[in-house]
Amino acid sequence: KNEVEQSPQNLTAQEGEFITINCSYSVGISALHWLQQHPGGGIVSLFMLSSGKKKHGRLIATINIQEKHSSLHITASHPRDSAVYICAVKGRSGGGADGLTFGKGTHLIIQP
């Protein structure tokens, strides 16, 4: 079983829809990251969370530490939001020196 589980694996929606991507993890973490990977392959860091909620433009990320769960929301979705969204966690073991552990990603397609 993966330490980081994302759902859904694939999501196709119409432009303007509200999008939610979920991430559950099984280990104690010090931080959770949401990343975006475009078809060209480059990875962009969207959010780093250790508690609560963060907002950047049309993107909102929340985390519930007790339930080991995070969500990424996209409001007023647009075709340019089409990408793979990856949840990754930073474990507490190793004094924080370990790298990120990644979910398998959610492939999002927004149709015009």
Add this chain to the structure above:
Amino acid sequence: DSGVTQTPKHLITATGQRVTLRCSPRSGDLSVYWYQQSLDQGLQFLIHYYNGEERAKGNILERFSAQQFPDLHSELNLSSLELGDSALYFCASSLTRDSFNEQFFGPGTRLTVL
């Protein structure tokens, strides 16, 4: 642009060969992480260097090694290459070695082993 650079962008080589991938972190960042993204395994952590010293190892094969130089750039050496080593290799940098700093990813090196 994250400020992290990686060279080369693409690399095509044959089985049994050795290659070196290079990463320059953002100005001021002391930590460099190496990650491998393959079709079957997804993204995996390979190794972390902080200010020239190895800090943590992940799923890095014995055929792979890395180092970080005094100017903080890092190199990932892959030897005795196999077909299964074909993947995207990313480096990411962060300010410190602890958990509370964002990681900035480079554009990646796409390695194809024929």
